[in-house]
Amino acid sequence: MSKVSGNLFVIAAPSGAGKSSMIDALLKRHPQGSMQVSVSTTTRKPRPGEKEGEHYFFVDEKTFLEQVDKGNFYEYAKVFDHYYGTSRHVIEDTLASGVDVFLDIDWQGTRQVKAAYPGVHTVFILPPSNAELERRLRNRGQDSEEVIAKRMAKAQHEMSHYAEFSYLIVNEDFDKSVQQLEHIVMSQRLRRSKQQIRHREILQDLLAE
Numbered sequence: 724m725s726k727v728s729g730n731l732f733v734i735a736a737p738s739g740a741g742k743s744s745m746i747d748a749l750l751k752r753h754p755q756g757s758m759q760v761s762v763s764t765t766t767r768k769p770r771p772g773e774k775e776g777e778h779y780f781f782v783d784e785k786t787f788l789e790q791v792d793k794g795n796f797y798e799y800a801k802v803f804d805h806y807y808g809t810s811r812h813v814i815e816d817t818l819a820s821g822v823d824v825f826l827d828i829d830w831q832g833t834r835q836v837k838a839a840y841p842g843v844h845t846v847f848i849l850p851p852s853n854a855e856l857e858r859r860l861r862n863r864g865q866d867s868e869e870v871i872a873k874r875m876a877k878a879q880h881e882m883s884h885y886a887e888f889s890y891l892i893v894n895e896d897f898d899k900s901v902q903q904l905e906h907i908v909m910s911q912r913l914r915r916s917k918q919q920i921r922h923r924e925i926l927q928d929l930l931a932e
């Protein structure tokens with residue numbers, strides 16, 4: 724009987740709502756490697772402190788579009804004037820090895836993943852208010868005022884897609900939000916392994932007859 728495959732989760736949010744911090748905190752609580760974030764490929768320039776292969780694979784537009792033509796992306800989209808894409812083989816190999824995979828992608832990519840993989844679990848993270856979202860973007864200290872204004876405008880559009888997601892988390896109290904995310908991930912894992920055990924029992928009976 725084949726190994727239980729991992730679950731696929733999309734974790735989306737308007738920029739600055741806290742999804743990267745929440746995913747990092749969740750991974751720290753599960754250091755044994757049972758869950759992993761997919762590292763996307765992007766044409767945007769690295770921010771200070773961002774590392775190749777850890778935060779993103781940074782490529783130029785020509786290289787990105789060549790990879791699109793080769794069918795290397797599970798999904799891809801243009802967000803804030805730059806391309807972003809999820810590597811197909813990373814997703815497929817990681818799930819097959821039994822590890823849960825988190826995709827930190829936008830609503831456009833989420834639509835593509837839902838079409839390709841109907842079993843995906845989709846989570847949308849909301850800030851408690853627009854004022855708090857702006858405060859977090861500013862406190863992060865990584866973007867210019869012009870970029871912050873652009874992200875705030877884009878956030879309205881991103882949030883208008885909330886109903887396309889199966890779970891919503893309002894990230895007000897950080898620890899509580901991480902707990903909610905953990906609950907979603909762990910309950911899906913339990914559900915999948917119970918389902919697999921049941922399938923095994925049925926198959927054993929069927930094949931023994």
Ligand SMILES: Nc1nc2c(ncn2[C@@H]2O[C@H](COP(=O)(O)OP(=O)(O)O)[C@@H](O)[C@H]2O)c(=O)[nH]1
Binds near residue numbers: 739798800803
């Ligand atoms: N569709 C898609 N969106 C992505 C991917 N990687 C990142 N994004 C989204 O692109 C947007 C901008 O990401 P980024 O430039 O890192 O800014 P941040 O959200 O402020 O950290 C976010 O909404 C991400 O979720 C990807 O592989 N595919």
Ligand SMILES: Nc1ncnc2c1ncn2[C@@H]1O[C@H](COP(=O)(O)OP(=O)(O)O)[C@@H](O)[C@H]1O
Binds near residue numbers: 737739744894897900
């Ligand atoms: N619940 C929270 N309360 C206060 N600040 C938060 C909370 N969650 C995240 N932050 C802060 O908000 C900023 C944006 O978070 P980040 O994880 O980078 O967002 P995203 O990945 O969604 O763009 C960071 O400085 C982070 O420490």
